Amino acid sequence: MEELTWALRSAQVGIKGGALLLVATVVLFAAGLGADGFLFTIAALLIxxxxxxxxxxxxxxxxxxxxxxxxxxxxxxxxxxxxxLGCAPILIVILSKVLFLDRAVLQFFDLVEEEVDIFLILFPPIVVVGVLSIISGLGYASSLKNFKE
Known part of the structure; x- marks a missing residue:
């Protein structure tokens, strides 16, 4: 029974988490355009x-x-x-802020000449992680029929 519960939990986190990431991306973009710092921070923390x-x-x-x-x-x-893929950008930002490697990270991504916020490095993977999470959640959901009570 616990095996079925964990597979169901994995399917739910995959599908709901991926959908949340896709919606949060739109909210994050809208908050960035509208310069609403509070909404931007909440969306970023949710992501x-x-x-x-x-x-x-x-x-x-x-x-x-x-x-x-x-x-x-x-x-x-x-x-x-x-x-x-979702946690790699978090690790990059933590290393750049904690170890004061801001310039090194920006040089690695060829962004030194431009004034770019480190968040632009984090933005592209959000959609990719959301889609991969939904697909894998659907894979777990299709595996639920293989579990017997």
Whole structure:
């Protein structure tokens, strides 16, 4: 029973988390255009929390269902990839801020000449992680029929 519950939880986090990321992207863009700092901050924090949630659930489910034939391997791997892609920009920003590597990170991304906010590095992966998360969530949802009560 717990195996079914965890597969259902993985499907829900994948689908709902991906949809939330796609909606939050629109809100983030609108808040940036309208220069609403509070809404921008709330949307950014929601995105970061969703990234971390997807990563934690994906890692746990990848470990939990390793070698289990009831769960499609591509769904588990894709979900983990979505979690890793979501948390990689967070790690880049933390390293750049904590270790004062702002210039090094911007040089790595060839953005030194331009005045660019570090958030522009984070923006593109949001949609990619959202789509990958939804696809992998649907993969987990299709695996639910393989679990017997």
């Amino acid at each position: 970061v929390a969703t990234y971390v949630t997807i990563f934690v659930v994906a890692l746990k489910s990848a470990i939990y269902y390793k070698g289990d034939s009831r769960v499609k391997k591509w769904a588990s791997n894709l979900f983990l990839l979505a979690g890793i």
